[in-house]
Amino acid sequence: MAAVDVSELTKVFRVPEREAGLRASMRALFQRRHRDVRAVDSISFAIGGGEVVGFLGPNGAGKTTTLKMLSGLLYPTAGEARVLGFVPSRRERDFLRQITLVMGNRNQLQWDLPALDSFELNRAIYRVAREDFRRLRDELIELLDVGDLVRKPVRNLSLGERMKVEIVGSLVHRPQVLFLDEPTIGLDVTMQKRIRSFVAEYNRRYEATVLLTSHYMADVEALCRRVIVIHHGRILFDGPLTQLGSQFAGYKTIEVALANGAADLSRYGDVLERDADRVKLRVEKADASRVTALLLSEQEVIDLTIEDPPIEDVIELVFAEASE
Amino acid sequence: MSAVPLARQHPVRAMVDFYVTAMRTQVQTQFQYRAAAYMYLVGMVAEPVIYLVVWTTIAKQQGGEVQGITVGQFAAYYIVWTLVRNMNIVFTPYGWEWRIREGQFSAALLRPLHPIHYDIAEFAGGKLIWVVLYLPIAAGLTLIFDPDLSVTPLEVCVFFVAIWGAYLIRTMLLWLLGMVTFWTTRGSAIFETYIMAELLLSGRLVPLKLMPEWTQSVADFLPFQWAFYFPIQTLVGDLPAGELLGGLGMQVLWIAVGSFLVWICFRASVSKYSAVGN
Structure with a gap:
């Protein structure tokens, strides 16, 4: 048995609503308006x-x-x-x-x-x-x-x-x-x-x-x-x-340390950060292997790491997508 | 630590333990604010002293008594009044508004105990301190107003039971009013109307004996007098034993009615709780 089992759980709050100002306040005395707010919707x-x-x-x-x-x-x-x-x-x-x-x-x-x-x-x-x-x-x-x-x-x-x-x-x-x-x-x-x-x-x-x-x-x-x-x-x-x-972020970050720190890497992906000889790139998830291979063959790479984006960024992305 | 289930106390023993612990906690809290409590008590004495001065003046102008109540009896009535008033101070709808607005009631609802038990225990603990603090004030009032009071052991015993009965009746009444806050966060407006009815029909403003007969008849069907007039009368009214015990019976009846109504209304009210403010 599950410790917590939730099925189609919904909570709707009925909240009073009116415009600002004295006139709206007077009108609300005789005609109250309410709005239903679905705080939780069939989860x-x-x-x-x-x-x-x-x-x-x-x-x-x-x-x-x-x-x-x-x-x-x-x-x-x-x-x-x-x-x-x-x-x-x-x-x-x-x-x-x-x-x-x-x-x-x-x-x-x-x-x-x-x-x-x-x-x-x-x-x-x-x-x-x-x-x-x-x-x-x-x-x-x-x-x-x-x-x-x-x-x-x-x-x-x-x-x-x-x-x-x-x-x-x-x-x-x-x-x-x-x-x-x-x-x-x-x-x-x-x-x-x-x-x-x-x-x-x-x-x-x-x-x-x-x-x-x-x-x-x-x-x-x-x-x-x-x-x-x-x-x-x-x-x-x-x-x-x-x-x-993996579900929400369609990209990976590649952090690369170069012998030539001044090299322009913008053709490989979006440059997120640049710090001395280190560069952080954002690349499409599907392109990550190809871009990595290109970097290794075309640049003088000292160190390279491929990571999923930080969880904060993913969450931000999820909420941004949901709001659109 | 281990996941072995915790041992639980027997329900009856647990309830006694809860009341003792909660009252003790409240006594400790009151100790933290003893000076404030004292000033509050001194301020509270203003109301009966005003009534007392007014009625004493009227009595003196009418040859020493009003409808058979002498100056000394007025003094006795209002000095005992202050003790009864101390006892029947309970959580008001103002308090209900505060605790719902501040989210305190959510904590109460999460406990495996009806929240009224906590209120009863908390205020009962506070009273133990207030009554002790009040005694020097009562002595001072006695010296100033020279009350006419002679009591029997039975009257004293009934009085000590009746003041706790008064406390429970008023707790039930104000809980019923307080629960209005589940529907509107401005339940205190209704409380003002309640206070007016209580002033007139409880013996709080004037001894019920001085009210018109029809008012006394109406008061007989309402609980107010059992939270004010009756406990006072147990000491000052020279009531026969039958009336004293009958009065306690009426208190029990109103406590039972109040408990039932609180139980019914609470079930309906909690479903309306919107946990605003937290």
């Missing part, structure tokens, strides 16, 4: 137990709305979702005890108290036996290296520190499904890495299923073999991360 996918899946899309694509439906916060307008066999919108207690939704920009801890007090409250809320709770809490604290932070009032922690203790608080009931919505947003690179390695370790130890949204491709590359790309509420791609480039 289907399944995620196996223990999988870590990246859920990618630009702002407003429908990622957070989907996560909220899967965690039982929002009722779907149509379609079906099952998480660990439960229908999320029924919000059964046994379901809520096995999931967590971490939102990178939200604080769910007691603001004025040390995080340890919030963990204790979560223990009581999730009915975890004290002994199990202590063991798990201490292990999570050690794993995220927040031993010094959990005794300070949450309001005195920095954004990154708060995010780390927030994650511990969200996991003291040891959920089997993690919905992580931008867990590294606004954090510095070191903190991002720490959280990434923590999520990977949690997934490995507990075979927990993770659905992760992030605008940082480093998060996705480090954690997810599979990605689902959503745009305007519809799924554009669902498959291995490695296939994303």
Whole structure:
């Protein structure tokens, strides 16, 4: 059985709409206008137990709305979702005890108290036996290296520190499904890495299923073999991360180091960068072998590498194509 | 760490544990802001003191009493009033608007526990501190206004139960109002109308005995007086044991009605939740 199973899931928001200005405001008193916004439009996918899946899309694509439906916060307008066999919108207690939704920009801890007090409250809320709770809490604290932070009032922690203790608080009931919505947003690179390695370790130890949204491709590359790309509420791609480039990017980059750094290589492809004796070219995927052979035969090449384009560029390309 | 399932507490034990833990957490929070809490309490005393001064003045002008209530009895009524008011402060629709706008309610909905339990426990914990802070204020009011108050042990016992009953009744009422926020983010407008009805029909503005008879008849069919007038009367009304216990029975009835309505409305409301603001 899939841990997350989504079929034709749809969410339509009815939003009020009016022009700016006093006249429009007066008119709206008598004649209200609404517009239906399809935030999520008939999406289907399944995620196996223990999988870590990246859920990618630009702002407003429908990622957070989907996560909220899967965690039982929002009722779907149509379609079906099952998480660990439960229908999320029924919000059964046994379901809520096995999931967590971490939102990178939200604080769910007691603001004025040390995080340890919030963990204790979560223990009581999730009915975890004290002994199990202590063991798990201490292990999570050690794993995220927040031993010094959990005794300070949450309001005195920095954004990154708060995010780390927030994650511990969200996991003291040891959920089997993690919905992580931008867990590294606004954090510095070191903190991002720490959280990434923590999520990977949690997934490995507990075979927990993770659905992760992030605008940082480093998060996705480090954690997810599979990605689902959503745009305007519809799924554009669902498959291995490695296939994303080959499906959407019709080009490769060739980085070449030349003995004669001044040589003009524009006839081989688009010159993306030039740095001393190194040149980065973009060539059609189908032409990559031919161009490589030409470079090697016609130029004095010291070093040459052929790469798929960076994932950021591919994602940008996917969204640009979808918007056209 | 291992993937062995975590041991879960027995549901009843777990619920008691939750209430104790949540109340303790709130007591700790209140300790952080004890000075602010004190100033809030002092400010809150303004309302009953105004009522008390007005009625004392009227009573003195009418030969020492108004419809059988003496100056000392007015003082007793409004001093007990302040304690009851402390107890029945609950999460208002203003708070509902805030927590929905700020995304706090999403966190509450993700917990495997009806959010009303958290509200009840949180405010109950706060009250433990507020009541302690309030006692010196009550002593000061007693010195100033010289209340006419003599109580029996039974009245004191019933009073301590009744103030918690009042708390639960008002929690249910304001939860029902607060849930309007699921349909409109301006539920506080309805709250203003509610406050007007409560002022007139609960004994908050004046003792119900001073209201016209038809008003008292209307109040008999509504829950307001069981959250204000009755708990006050348990100490100041010299009620016979039957009326005291009957009043507690009415509180239980209104708590049951309120719980049922909250349960029904919550199920309908959550489906409307749009998780705005988060």
